[in-house]
Amino acid sequence: MSLDSERATLSMSLLESYDVIFAGGGTTACVVASRIAQADPSLKILIIEAGSHTEDLIDHVQPGRCLNLSLAHTFSHFDSIPSDALGGRSIRVLTGCCLGGGSAVNGMMYTRASASDYDDWEKVGNPGWGSKDLIPLARKVETYQVASGDPSVHGFNGPIKISRGGQVTNIAREFLEVAAQYDRDRKTVTQSTLDAQDFYTPWHMYIDAHTGKRSDTAHHFIYNLNPEAKRNLHILTNRRVVKVLFENNRAVGVSYAVHDDFNVLGETKNPPQTVHASRLVILSSGAFGSPAILERSGIGSAEHLAQAQVDQLVDLPGVGENYNDHNLCATPYLSSEDSDCLDGIFGGDEEAIKPYLAEWTEKGTGLLAHNSFDAAIKMRPTPKELEELGPFFKKVWQEFYVEASDKPVALLISSARNLSTAPSPPGSKTFSMPFCSLYPRAIGYTHITSRTNPWAPLRFKPGYLEDPADVAILRWGYKRGREIARRMRSFRGEIPAGHPKFPSSTTTTSSVASSAPGPIDIDTPDIVYSAEDDKAIDDHHRATVSTSWHSLGTCAMKSRVAGGVVDPRLNVYGVENLKVADLSIVPLNVGANTYNTALIVGEKAFLIVAEDLGVSTKE
Ligand SMILES: Cc1cc2nc3c(=O)[nH]c(=O)nc-3n(C[C@H](O)[C@H](O)[C@H](O)COP(=O)(O)OP(=O)(O)OC[C@H]3O[C@@H](n4cnc5c(N)ncnc54)[C@H](O)[C@@H]3O)c2cc1C
Known part of the structure; x- marks a missing residue:
């Protein structure tokens, strides 16, 4: 079907006006829209999503294929301004572009933010957004399928399923075994722990233990809705919202476009279409999309709007500012023949997938019901490590971490596949040690360059x-991961292209490991790094650091004077009937992978929206 005829068909089924319009149908939007549709099926709701439907598509539901970045159409990409701090590189950050957004494409790693993260949100002027309010919502949204689940922590009746995945890999087991013997400063546990720092722990997944399928918000909140709740919920895919329409500062609808409405130069060929909202417009286009829609609608700083030739409606300098992420690096290792690795599977190689297909289809288990990440630690430095981290980090430690004892500094994960950018030698088995800083000092921005497109x-x-404090954290992560990796039974050497180029004159070259036939003894002393070695590590990280895909914060929920964009009821300052509900509202970073926080924001937004609409929230 051509785009024009597809548009004609969809337009026919579209209403001219809805009660509520969502701009964006990602992780958070699916939660809010589904809950409202169930609470009051008479409400007419429209979701306009930039990407396509995902229902039952193997690339989305089969976990082993996750992070297959070659599926370009299911991602939006954002290229950064080249930076000296990255050796002149530009970074490409991806977000999900499909119904379910990030939840339909992400790595499915399950963890939660620290309680103090949400308490900090409340302290910056957001009553009702502290841990005592939000952690019950984390319980509400999940069904924890791991037998040992503690009911004071976990939920057992929510739509989103959490499990151990289809099998426990020997890579994860060895990571935990080595950690227990090698790192005597920290503890190792066999049952996953969410709220403690410095525990090597099994790492669970957003995978349904019964089906072996991904637990995303499109399938678990929208596609599974009962016909009554679905009756008035319309979804328009492959359309981007251009801007919000206003009457006297009251949001009354949106305009939207298809890609073909623009020529190759990005100039408008066809005028955008419009649809009206009688009660509420909710922006849920994520950390890049939501501030961009606000700016195209004339809401933002005079300077940035002027650069894109947009007339200002509301002066709100915080729009697009306060960009946060977690900086990620991963170092690759060669693995023994008998290790449980997802090499090939996650790249979508059908030959590599074949041996696991029957088990996944029949029982929902095996490596296809796996994301490769099944053990990890959220770390804080020991006193000795704090010294090694150096003066820049020590200052941050004093100012930020000392009083916040539940905040980890870095996350170190064991991954049963090569997550680094360095290619694996053909036919080899690999594992890797991804690590990221959880509260990096790096804060950025995102602003539009076009008024219309x-x-x-x-x-x-x-x-x-x-x-430099962020650089020091990654250096520490590299060293910790390397010491554990080279002690693991499966270890068969390093993949040099994925490691720093250490100066050959020192004793600490990668040949220490890459020539080794197997692991070193647990009691072997740690590698001693010279100042030149440390510089080599830092240079390597500047050349390879990437996003953790945890973009957030660009429409921050803070007071207007402090650079906020929305108030604690998610209303955009200066206008009426316009809310934002996605991770762009996060005022301060969280020390964890961010899917869980998006689910919580969705559940909280539902309570607020329902109250505004006069809809009962009782189930
Ligand atoms: C590759 C990847 C791996 C990740 N791995 C993990 C993980 O393992 N564990 C974890 O906890 N978190 C992970 N995350 C992070 C987590 O998935 C995201 O933080 C979360 O999904 C963000 O939710 P959101 O609702 O804010 O935005 P999104 O889910 O990104 O939703 C925004 C939606 O809006 C749409 N949109 C954008 N602009 C427009 C427009 N103008 N008009 C209409 N629609 C628009 C987009 O297509 C998208 O569907 C990962 C994310 C990615 C991308």
Whole structure:
């Protein structure tokens, strides 16, 4: 079907006006829209989503294929301004572009933010957004399928399923075994722990233990809705919202476009279409999409709007500012023949997938019901490590971490596949040690470059590694991961292209490991790094650091004077009937992978929206 005839068909089924319109149908939007549709099926709701449907598509539901970045159409990408801190590189940050957004494409790693993260949100002027309010919502949204689940922590009746995945890999087992013997400063546990720092722990997944399928918000909140709740919920895919329409500062609808409405130069060929909202417009286009829609609608700083030739409606300098992420690096290792690795599977190689297909189809288990990440630690430095981290980090430690004892500094994960950018030698088995800083100092921005075109590139600066404290954290992560990796039974050497180029004159070259036939003894002393070695590590990280895909914060929920964009009821300052509900509202970073926080924001937004609409929230 051509785009024009597809548009004609969809337009026929579209209403001219809805009660509520969602701009974006990602992780958070699916939660809010589904809950409202169930609470009051008479409400007419429209979701306009930039990407396509995902229902039962193997690339989305089969976990082993996750993070297959070659599926370009299911991602939006944002290229940063080249940065000296990254050796002149530009970083490409991806977000999900499909119904379910990030939840339909992400790595399915399950963890939660620290309680103090949400308490900090409340302290910056957001009553009702502290841990005592939000952690019950984390319980509400989940069904924890791991037998040992503690009911004071976990939920057992929510739509989103959490499990151990289809099998426990020997890579994860060895990571935990080595950690227990090698790192005597920290503890190792066999049952996953969410709220404690410095525990090596099994790492669970957003995978349904019964089906072996991904637990995303499109399938678990929208596609599974009962016919009554679905009756008035319309979904328009492959359309981008251009801007919000206003009457006297009251949001009354949106305009939207298809890609073909623009010529190759990005100029408008066809005028955008419009649809009206009688009660509420909710922006849920994520950390890049939501601020961009606000700016195209004339809401933002005079300077940035003027650059894109947009007339200002509301002066709100915080729009597009406060960009946060977690900086990620991963170092690759060769693995023994008998290790449980997802090499090939996650790249979508059908030959590699074949041996696991029958088990996944029949029982929902095996490596296809796996994301490769099944053990990890959220770390804080020991006193000795704090010294090694150096003066820049020590200052941050004093100012930020000392009083916040539940905040981890870095996350170190064991991954049963090569997650680094260095290619694996053909036919080899691999594992890797991804690590990221959880509260990097890096804060950036994202702003529009076009008044009309929602596909135009954004002016985006993530700020990665501009602060030496962030560089020190990654150096520490590399060393910790390397010491554990080279003691694991499966270890068969390093993949040199994925490691720093250490100066050959020192004793600490990668040949220490890459020539080794197997692991070293647990009691072997740690590698001693010279100042030149440390510089080699830092240079390597500047050349390879990437996003953790945890973009957030660009429409922050803070007071207007402090640079906020929305109030604690998610209303955009200066206008009426316009809310934002996605991770762009997060005022301060969280020390964890961010899917869980998006689910919580969705559940909280539902309670607020329902109250505004006069809808009962009782189930
Ligand atoms: C590759 C990847 C791996 C990740 N791995 C993990 C993980 O393992 N564990 C974890 O906890 N978190 C992970 N995350 C992070 C987590 O998935 C995201 O933080 C979360 O999904 C963000 O939710 P959101 O609702 O804010 O935005 P999104 O889910 O991104 O939703 C925004 C939606 O809006 C749409 N949109 C954008 N602009 C427009 C427009 N103008 N008009 C209409 N629609 C628009 C987009 O297509 C998208 O569907 C990962 C994310 C990615 C991308």
